Amino acid sequence: MARTIAIANQKGGVGKTTTAVNLGASLAAAEQRVLAVDMDPQGNLSSGLGYPKTEVGAHVYHVLGGEMSAEEVMLDTELEYLKLLPTTTDLIGAELELVDALDRHQRLAEALAPLARRFDYILIDCPPSLGLLTLNSLVAADTVLVPLQCEYYALEGLGHLLSTIERVRGSVNPNISIEGILLCMYDKRTNLTRQVAAEVRQHFGSQVFESIVPRNVRLSEAPSFGKPVLLYDIDSAGARAYLQLARELIDKHARS
Amino acid sequence: MARTIAIANQKGGVGKTTTAVNLGASLAAAEQRVLAVDMDPQGNLSSGLGYPKTEVGAHVYHVLGGEMSAEEVMLDTELEYLKLLPTTTDLIGAELELVDALDRHQRLAEALAPLARRFDYILIDCPPSLGLLTLNSLVAADTVLVPLQCEYYALEGLGHLLSTIERVRGSVNPNISIEGILLCMYDKRTNLTRQVAAEVRQHFGSQVFESIVPRNVRLSEAPSFGKPVLLYDIDSAGARAYLQLARELIDKHARS
Numbered sequence: 001m002a003r004t005i006a007i008a009n010q011k012g013g014v015g016k017t018t019t020a021v022n023l024g025a026s027l028a029a030a031e032q033r034v035l036a037v038d039m040d041p042q043g044n045l046s047s048g049l050g051y052p053k054t055e056v057g058a059h060v061y062h063v064l065g066g067e068m069s070a071e072e073v074m075l076d077t078e079l080e081y082l083k084l085l086p087t088t089t090d091l092i093g094a095e096l097e098l099v100d101a102l103d104r105h106q107r108l109a110e111a112l113a114p115l116a117r118r119f120d121y122i123l124i125d126c127p128p129s130l131g132l133l134t135l136n137s138l139v140a141a142d143t144v145l146v147p148l149q150c151e152y153y154a155l156e157g158l159g160h161l162l163s164t165i166e167r168v169r170g171s172v173n174p175n176i177s178i179e180g181i182l183l184c185m186y187d188k189r190t191n192l193t194r195q196v197a198a199e200v201r202q203h204f205g206s207q208v209f210e211s212i213v214p215r216n217v218r219l220s221e222a223p224s225f226g227k228p229v230l231l232y233d234i235d236s237a238g239a240r241a242y243l244q245l246a247r248e249l250i251d252k253h254a255r256s
Numbered sequence: 257m258a259r260t261i262a263i264a265n266q267k268g269g270v271g272k273t274t275t276a277v278n279l280g281a282s283l284a285a286a287e288q289r290v291l292a293v294d295m296d297p298q299g300n301l302s303s304g305l306g307y308p309k310t311e312v313g314a315h316v317y318h319v320l321g322g323e324m325s326a327e328e329v330m331l332d333t334e335l336e337y338l339k340l341l342p343t344t345t346d347l348i349g350a351e352l353e354l355v356d357a358l359d360r361h362q363r364l365a366e367a368l369a370p371l372a373r374r375f376d377y378i379l380i381d382c383p384p385s386l387g388l389l390t391l392n393s394l395v396a397a398d399t400v401l402v403p404l405q406c407e408y409y410a411l412e413g414l415g416h417l418l419s420t421i422e423r424v425r426g427s428v429n430p431n432i433s434i435e436g437i438l439l440c441m442y443d444k445r446t447n448l449t450r451q452v453a454a455e456v457r458q459h460f461g462s463q464v465f466e467s468i469v470p471r472n473v474r475l476s477e478a479p480s481f482g483k484p485v486l487l488y489d490i491d492s493a494g495a496r497a498y499l500q501l502a503r504e505l506i507d508k509h510a511r512s
């Protein structure tokens with residue numbers, strides 16, 4: 001049975017997509033069967049895996065609307081064990097069109113249910129908001145992975161995200177839990193990074209992944225080639241960090 | 257008459273709030289009368305100017321709902337010429353509550369109209385999405401200032417933002433235009449930054465501000481003290497960049 005993980009944080013630019021692309025690729029490199037789902041109308045996960053908007057046909061928008069199945073829009077990537085449900089900016093329309101549907105928050109969960117046996121991991125990249133698309137992702141998910149930029153504004157928003165997850169647990173998805181908090185864009189030269197990291201570890205203890213993703217320019221260069229960093233520069237600090245995170249996740253799940 | 261500028265980009269974490277806080281403070285330091293409006297439920301502009309959620313009473317949510325006037329929720333800041341319309345996460349409720357209101361996209365424009373004579377600049381910080389809160393800001397604005405992080409995903413989203421602004425110009429706000437594109441988090445050591453900057457200047461020419469905001473840790477430290485960077489570290493590269501941007505704006509508007 002697949003473990004479905006929503007990669008969410010309403011704070012913008014904290015590394016959600018970079019984590020979805022590179023954790024997905026790293027798990028696939030370890031021969032875990034992975035499905036990456038792009039629930040952000042920006043479509044950065046799709047282009048980061050080689051499918052810019054111009055090359056996407058049917059996508060997640062059509063799945064949420066009930067016109068197509070997830071299976072029908074699924075795409076291959078450069079990695080054998082990694083598949084993608086792509087998206088384009090049309091997905092913005094879903095937020096308005098689903099407003100009156102009674103099951104509006106369960107559309108993604110229903111679409112992914114038939115795929116649970118085919119994958120070991122389903123990773124969902126969320127937009128920087130707590131609207132219907134993120135809500136759909138939290139309902140479909142078993143756990144939430146929270147990328148956290150080691151900066152003040154990102155830390156400030158963490159409480160609101162966690163209380164939103166609590167509310168989802170108390171209503172539409174009683175099983176949801178925190179997969180972990182991932183420290184991203186970690187710059188060991190600055191005091192700010194160390195202060196934020198210390199504060200997060202103090203409050204959240206073992207919920208913080210041991211793996212840390214350093215600030216590494218190779219991570220921001222790889223998307224312009226439509227490749228995960230392990231296919232762009234396997235020796236980079238960024239590639240090593242995500243391979244380590246994949247190992248940490250696999251080991252943790254093997255124990256449970 | 258105030259010049260109302262929406263600071264918008266649906267890509268997350270590109271420097272919208274940092275620009276709203278520090279451009280606002282720099283214009284106020286030049287004795288321009290400035291109103292900063294927080295239209296992002298994250299409330300980062302408010303805390304960046306010294307008002308975290310816990311210290312905010314009535315706010316923008318109550319103004320959009322018609323319960324209070326902008327004047328009534330306005331707050332002073334540490335700078336004499338800079339005022340703030342604060343917000344908290346309650347603002348998220350406005351997106352749902354206004355869905356059925358016929359004038360839902362004009363609420364902010366109507367609320368700011370009575371203030372136009374009292375300010376030289378009104379700066380509106382937008383959330384990382386193109387929903388109703390950003391739409392309200394684009395309707396209320398004379399121009400749009402687009403902070404652009406010099407990275408691939410940010411560049412990818414620029415086309416969609418500009419076509420959205422075109423659609424707004426063709427419908428609810430015929431007068432809107434681009435104030436300029438501001439290169440943010442510019443790291444002159446990386447090829448990626450230089451490539452993105454060159455591509456943006458090639459496509460947008462004089463619409464790109466001459467002032468560039470470098471990546472500067474003092475800009476990300478200042479918010480934890482609730483201060484604009486010019487009150488935290490006036491000698492920093494970040495402070496100088498925003499003072500220069502303010503000067504560029506004032507000179508440009510003096511000529512027109």
Ligand SMILES: Nc1ncnc2c1ncn2[C@@H]1O[C@H](COP(=O)(O)OP(=O)(O)OP(=O)(O)O)[C@@H](O)[C@H]1O
Pocket residue numbers: 011012013014015016017018019040044126127128184185186213214215216217219220221223238266267268269384407408409410
């Ligand atoms: N560890 C890192 N080191 C250097 N650059 C990074 C790192 N992680 C992400 N980036 C870059 O920072 C920018 C923001 O990251 P990303 O787009 O993954 O964040 P996001 O949370 O998905 O943003 P959004 O909120 O817009 O969806 C991107 O340009 C990305 O390439």
Ligand SMILES: Nc1ncnc2c1ncn2[C@@H]1O[C@H](COP(=O)(O)OP(=O)(O)OP(=O)(O)O)[C@@H](O)[C@H]1O
Pocket residue numbers: 010011012013128151152153154267268269270271272273274275296300382383384440441442469470471472473475476477479494
């Ligand atoms: N030029 C800069 N140099 C260094 N850090 C910066 C710079 N500009 C912004 N930052 C930091 O980068 C992070 C993102 O910036 P900011 O929050 O202003 O972006 P935003 O576009 O408002 O994000 P959101 O999309 O979440 O509203 C913040 O932690 C901020 O302190």
Ligand SMILES: [Mg+2]
Pocket residue numbers: 016017018040044125126127
């Ligand atoms: Mg993203």
Ligand SMILES: [Mg+2]
Pocket residue numbers: 272273274296300381382383
């Ligand atoms: Mg912001």
